[in-house]
Amino acid sequence: MKSKINKKLESAFANSCVRNILIDELNAFPLWYYCMKDMIRIKESANMMGGSYFNRNDIKYTSKRAGRWITHIFSKKYQDNTDVLFISRDRFVKIESVSDNLVSDSLFFSIISELSTQHPDINLNLLCKASPPKNLNIKAVNVDSYTKFSDLLNSAFFSVKKIIQWRINKYYLANRMNPDKSIDSHILYSLDSFFSLVNLGYYSIVDYCYYNALKKLNPRVVISNDDVLQFKPRSKNNYLKFITLQSSTISPSNETYQRKFIHEFGSESIRSDYFICQGEYFKKLKDYSNTSKKVVVMGQPRYDILAHASEIYDKSKIVMDLGLDPNKKIILWCTQTHGMSSEENISSINAVYNTMTSLKDEVQLVIKLHPSxxxxxxxxYDNTSYKPVILKKDVDTNALLYSCEMMITKNSTTAMEAVILNKPVIVLNLSGDPDQVNFVSEGVALGVYDQVDLFSATKKILDDNSILHEKREEYIKKYLYKIDGKATERVVNLIISLLDESKS
Structure with a gap:
C-alpha cells in the first residue's frame, strides 16, 4: 500500500514543473500543503462514495463562507494577546461532568476546563470557522473575521497566476510525459481539480485568515484539532509552540501521502512541535509520516470523562428524559450517511429497520446522527417500516452509549467510546469494500457485511453481551493508552511547560 502510493506520487512530482508551481509560499502555509490536503480529501471522497468525488466547495458552504469574508472585510479585527489558542473543528456540544455542565468544544473541553480552573491567569482563546455559541466556556472568535479587502485581491491574483502556470504545463505532464499512463489518473485528476479558481481562491483566503488571526492574537502556544491543522503555520512569533491533538482514528494511507509531501517539499519549520497520540498504534503511524518533531502518547483527553461515567450518568434519568421505554433494551445506531453512497445508506437502513421489526418489543432503536x-x-424518515428515536448532533453521545445495551456503526470513533464503556459493537459495512477501521479484526466488534446477517449478530449479542469482552483491555492498551482519567492532566502539564519555556 505504502510503496504503491509513493510510486504514484513520485510519477507526478518527478517533473520539475509541478514542483515549481507548488513550492510557492502563501502566508501561513506553502501551496503544496493545500495540494496535499486536497489530494487526501479527493482520495477519501472516492473511498467513501464508491469511486465518485463529491465537491467540498458546494454552493451552500462556499456561499455562506464567502458571505462571511465579505461581511468582515471592513470590520474591526479582534486583537488580544493570547497565551493558549485552541483551533477548533466547530463541534460544540453540551458536556455533563462530575462537577459541572457546560457547552464547549467536543475535543478540547476538558483541557479548557482544567486550564481555566487551575490556571485562571492564563489567557485562553478559541479560533473556529463557524459562529461560536454564546454560552461557550472560553472566549472564541471566527477565523473569517480576520479577512481584509487586500487579501481578496491578492488571492484572486495568486489563483489566476497559478492556474495559468498549471495549464501551460498540464499538456506536457498528461501527454508527452505520460504516454504509457505511468502517472496515475487519480493524481492527474487531483492536480487538475486543485488548480481551479474556486479551489485556489478558497485556500488562499483561508490561508490569509489564519495568518492574520495568529498575528493579531499572538499566541505563545497553539493546540489544534488534527482535522483542521496538522502542520505549523508561519508566525511572526519565532517562539510559538504548536501542538496537534489527535481527534479520531488515523489513516495509514493519509500518513503515506503526508510523508511523501514532507519529503518532497517540507522543511523543519512546517512540522508541528508536538503531536499528541491517544495510543502506541497511532504513534507508529505519525513517526512514519514525520509531520511532527516529537510524537508523544498521552491518551485521549475527551475520554477522561468516561473513566467516571458511573458517577456522571444515571440511566433511568437518561431514559426518562428521552422518552424511552425503561422495559426495552436500547440499541444505539451512530450513523454516517454523509460518507456513504445512497445505495449503501438505503441498504443499511433497511437492514437495521428489518432487524428491529423482527425483534419486536424486545428492543428500541435510538439513532444518533453524525454532526456532518x-x-x-x-x-x-422516508423509510416508514419502523419508527426509531432520532437524535441530532447536540445530544450527549456518551450518555447514550452509557445507557445502551449495544451499538451499531460503520467506522465511527464512537465505537472506541463504546469499547471503553464495555458495550458490544456491531460494524455494519454493506459497501462491499474492506473495513476502514479495524474494530472487527481486533476482536472488539462483530462485522456484518450482508443485510441478512444483522439479525443473527444482534440476537447473538443481546443473548450474551460478554462475547466481545476478551480483547477489550488489549485493544485499549494498543489504541487508547489507558483510561485512567488523567490524559487531560498530561496534556495540560505539557502546555504549562511550554508556556514556562516561552517565558524564559
Missing part, C-alpha cells in the same frame, strides 16, 4: 450529516434525517 443532514440533521433533518430525510433518509431515515
Amino acid at each position: 450529516e443532514d440533521q433533518d434525517a430525510p433518509l431515515y
Whole structure:
C-alpha cells in the first residue's frame, strides 16, 4: 500500500514543473500543503462514495463562507494577546461532568476546563470557522473575521497566476510525459481539480485568515484539532509552540501521502512541535509520516470523562428524559450517511429497520446522527417500516452509549467510546469494500457485511453481551493508552511547560 502510493506520487512530482508551481509560499502555509490536503480529501471522497468525488466547495458552504469574508472585510479585527489558542473543528456540544455542565468544544473541553480552573491567569482563546455559541466556556472568535479587502485581491491574483502556470504545463505532464499512463489518473485528476479558481481562491483566503488571526492574537502556544491543522503555520512569533491533538482514528494511507509531501517539499519549520497520540498504534503511524518533531502518547483527553461515567450518568434519568421505554433494551445506531453512497445508506437502513421489526418489543432503536450529516434525517424518515428515536448532533453521545445495551456503526470513533464503556459493537459495512477501521479484526466488534446477517449478530449479542469482552483491555492498551482519567492532566502539564519555556 505504502510503496504503491509513493510510486504514484513520485510519477507526478518527478517533473520539475509541478514542483515549481507548488513550492510557492502563501502566508501561513506553502501551496503544496493545500495540494496535499486536497489530494487526501479527493482520495477519501472516492473511498467513501464508491469511486465518485463529491465537491467540498458546494454552493451552500462556499456561499455562506464567502458571505462571511465579505461581511468582515471592513470590520474591526479582534486583537488580544493570547497565551493558549485552541483551533477548533466547530463541534460544540453540551458536556455533563462530575462537577459541572457546560457547552464547549467536543475535543478540547476538558483541557479548557482544567486550564481555566487551575490556571485562571492564563489567557485562553478559541479560533473556529463557524459562529461560536454564546454560552461557550472560553472566549472564541471566527477565523473569517480576520479577512481584509487586500487579501481578496491578492488571492484572486495568486489563483489566476497559478492556474495559468498549471495549464501551460498540464499538456506536457498528461501527454508527452505520460504516454504509457505511468502517472496515475487519480493524481492527474487531483492536480487538475486543485488548480481551479474556486479551489485556489478558497485556500488562499483561508490561508490569509489564519495568518492574520495568529498575528493579531499572538499566541505563545497553539493546540489544534488534527482535522483542521496538522502542520505549523508561519508566525511572526519565532517562539510559538504548536501542538496537534489527535481527534479520531488515523489513516495509514493519509500518513503515506503526508510523508511523501514532507519529503518532497517540507522543511523543519512546517512540522508541528508536538503531536499528541491517544495510543502506541497511532504513534507508529505519525513517526512514519514525520509531520511532527516529537510524537508523544498521552491518551485521549475527551475520554477522561468516561473513566467516571458511573458517577456522571444515571440511566433511568437518561431514559426518562428521552422518552424511552425503561422495559426495552436500547440499541444505539451512530450513523454516517454523509460518507456513504445512497445505495449503501438505503441498504443499511433497511437492514437495521428489518432487524428491529423482527425483534419486536424486545428492543428500541435510538439513532444518533453524525454532526456532518443532514440533521433533518430525510433518509431515515422516508423509510416508514419502523419508527426509531432520532437524535441530532447536540445530544450527549456518551450518555447514550452509557445507557445502551449495544451499538451499531460503520467506522465511527464512537465505537472506541463504546469499547471503553464495555458495550458490544456491531460494524455494519454493506459497501462491499474492506473495513476502514479495524474494530472487527481486533476482536472488539462483530462485522456484518450482508443485510441478512444483522439479525443473527444482534440476537447473538443481546443473548450474551460478554462475547466481545476478551480483547477489550488489549485493544485499549494498543489504541487508547489507558483510561485512567488523567490524559487531560498530561496534556495540560505539557502546555504549562511550554508556556514556562516561552517565558524564559
